[in-house]
Amino acid sequence: MSQISYYTEEGLKKLKDELHEMKTVQRPSISKQIAEARDKGDLSENAEYDAAKEAQGILEMKISKLENVIANARIIDDSKMDNNKVFILSKVTIKNVKNGMEVAYTLVAENEADLKQKKISVESPIGKGLLGKAKGDIADVQTPNGIVQFEIINIER
Structure with missing residues (x-):
């Protein structure tokens, strides 16, 4: 169950900006790293590929958590x-x-x-x-x- 959190307009905007940066900058960057590592051949022994996939998993988890926080955020008057x-x-x-x-x-x-x-x-x-x-x-x-x-x-x- 999600917990409602209260924020100032400034604080909520900061969270939304952070989420936007993760989705538009970090996510494409990691996808590019995965593609480059995949192009290098055998994936079973490719440490770059494994590291990029792990980074992708961590980023997706952060995005999911932040989306949940924003969805349950309320601005205080x-x-x-x-x-x-x-x-x-x-x-x-x-x-x-x-x-x-x-x-x-x-x-x-x-x-x-x-x-x-x-x-x-x-x-x-x-x-x-x-x-x-x-x-x-x-x-x-x-x-x-x-x-x-x-x-x-x-x-x-």
């Missing part, structure tokens, strides 16, 4: 979302209760997560811990080093 609680696409400023360090993250779909851009997945431990919390709430987040408490300082869109 953040204009209708409540700013009082943390949801996907919320920009949340949190403070570590123990050391007082503050940081702001935007919660996004798993495929859009990018720590350098301060975008974390709603599937991550911090993302899961923050979902549904309101400003002033304390979120208990399970980490490898135990439970860390974060106070919700601000929620924006």
Whole structure:
């Protein structure tokens, strides 16, 4: 059973562009490699042919998975979302209760997560811990080093 995932318009476009590149650039390239390897003769002892066929199988699997993700993707309309609680696409400023360090993250779909851009997945431990919390709430987040408490300082869109 497929799982519905929520994306920004930008994130979904990126996935569609990636799929298009796989189908229009990578797939023909691998087909050409297979044809060239086939032209070299005996296929039973042709390592180039075997490698190209394996690459083709891996690419087709990736294409299939990406098509499934796109088919089950939904674009989020953040204009209708409540700013009082943390949801996907919320920009949340949190403070570590123990050391007082503050940081702001935007919660996004798993495929859009990018720590350098301060975008974390709603599937991550911090993302899961923050979902549904309101400003002033304390979120208990399970980490490898135990439970860390974060106070919700601000929620924006």
